[in-house]
Amino acid sequence: MNASAARTYDEIINDDRAPEEDKRRAKADSLLGHMAALLFQRGHLQLVQQLRQVRAAGIEYDPQDQTLDLWLDFDPADFAGLSESAQDDLREIFERVSRRLAYGIDWIGFRETMPSVGPDWREQLHGMLNGNRPTNQARRAMPETPKFLEDCLAFTNAGEMRVYRALKHLQEKELPPEETISIFPLPFGRVPGRTCEPDVVVAYKGRAGVLEIDGPHHRVRRAVDTSRDHLFRDAGFAFVDRITVETVDDPEELMASLKRFLRRLRESG
Template sequence: MSDYGTGHGGVDNNLRSYDEILQNPVLKDSERERLTAEALVAYISMLLVRRGDVETARLMLLVERWALEWDNEGQEKDLVLDVDPANRGHFTQDVIEKLRAICSEVSDRFKYGINWIEVRETLPALGPGWRDQFERELKGERPTNQARRLQTGPPRWVEDDLLFTNAGEQRVYRALKHRQEQVLPAEDTIAIFPLPNGRVSKRTWEPDFLVTYKGRAGVLEVDGPHHNARRALDRTRDHLLHDSGIAYVDRVPVEALESPKELNAVVDRFLRRLAESR
């Protein structure tokens, strides 16, 4: 679930649940609708898991965007889930009916007034250069990394046919790629894997970046503005990664994302320590 600061309609960062956030009287209507849609997706996903329906729950990871939209026929707002055309077939009528039932249950509990779900295909972001993109996709050249975290909607960040979940991750990728292509020698460079899903002991996890260099694998995470509360979890995860063969783990602090000089220093330190790790 996302954190919402005072820059988003005056939401208090200390509020801990969607129910509390949505009761904030200073919320703008557009923000309230966005958060309501996100809350429904979150509750549906979690209830599916806790009720043991893991198969259906995993389908929620295929949802790329969600929103509340007006339904002229029903004269009410529906929760609309957008999925890639390649994944639309997984959402059978039985699955959709199951999602609708939980949506109504949660909506009734919290008085959201949303009792219907529609699942539709995402539309790609196209412009005047669409023919080049069309030709690449005909050849099978589409973003293929496993960047499928739950997202609240556009924009999406894509570079080199790789997906990123925010602009900060894309900045880190560009800094790594600069070293890969312009700084390090071709025979002694790095490989960059953004957002690869993987399994470590007792959990599935998606690091921000897996980087290989000089025969070693390292993980570089990008901190968010509310990262301090997760320090204990990070330490536990770091231990699991080291036990699993990851040589070095480091983090890009949120402050460095706004300073090219600081970001370059963090990336250089990460690569140096990865190369020196034992």
């Protein structure tokens, strides 16, 4: 069995023919997943949410101390919201998990993601300073050119852009101009205790609602996402709803779900 066909972390890590980089990647993701699951079992949902903000997890060799270290990379705003107390709690859970898994990883560190720049960085920076950048992604300094971009708005995947296009169709084609909606994809803001980035915020009939787009990558999803939904409601949003990845892939079901979301948002309060 090669690394790409392996179904578990152990199969990848113990595969003698697997590249060392694949083994390190599997160990990093396994550590991250076990940390999140153990924190979830303890009921520390805020820390689980912060682990879900990790953009990349990797194992690197420290030549000075001759150790293998786990590094967790966060977007700058998410990193700024990671308190010293939270880092201490994550180090404690890492040490417990690392000892049990016996991967030989000695230390965990937290850092901001490094922007990706090329020789044209001066031109990119000039353009961004003059407004030529995705307007809903202002917190990400010097981003790579977004793969999914429409109406000067950036999206992290094709599913988010499908939802945006469907909402825009409702906004421009089906709802009357005097009673239509506003759409805010991936806005960044503050709720009590943390910064966050809802997938879509929609304003309709004097009410604001949050629409979250679920995906198959969510770990320990149900209880954590329920806690996040409650947080949005407590922070003033009139209605919070979710769309599954299966719905996103079905245009008719997606449109029906969005109309149901707008109806419930209109009737909320």
